[in-house]
Amino acid sequence: MTTFPPSLHLTTVTAEDSVRIEITGDLDYDSAGLLLNEVTARLGARPRPGDLRLHCAGVGAIDSTGLSVLLMIGRRAAAAGTCLHLDERPAMMDRLLDLTGTLEYFTAMTNAAAPHTAAEGPATT
Structure with a gap:
């Protein structure tokens, strides 16, 4: 059996x-665990980050495992009191999230956690 290196590369910047x-790269069965492990480590750090920004512009493909990991990350971020942002989502990612009924879930998490005043209206991602 031939094994290939994961088709996912992560660059983490902390502020x-x-x-x-x-x-x-691809967020799929073979590689999604890498993202989950990185996020879990960052959410477990002290102090916990107030914002977790996943920059998605370079995402190539997402399968059901990738979507499942994104949902798990959303739950873990919420439990840690961290606001999750899916920044610069490619169109195919928005289509997948829309088709699966999860786009509103991800954008609602961001909007609910973002501070705003009544005069400003709701925050946007």
Whole structure:
């Protein structure tokens, strides 16, 4: 059996109160665990980040395992009190999230956690 290196590359940048993870490649059965492990480590760090930004512009493909990992990350971020942002989603990712009924879930999490005043209206991602 031939094994191939994961088709996913992660670049993590930490700031004072946030973590940004740039995702390049496929988020699938073979590689989604890498993202989950990286996020889990960052959410377990002290102090916990207020914002977790997954930069998705470089995502090539997502399968059901990749979607499942994104949902798990959403739950773990919420449990840690961290606001999850899926930044610069490619059109195919938005289509998948829309078809599966999860787009509103991800954008609602961001909008609910983002501070805003009544005069400003709801925050957007």
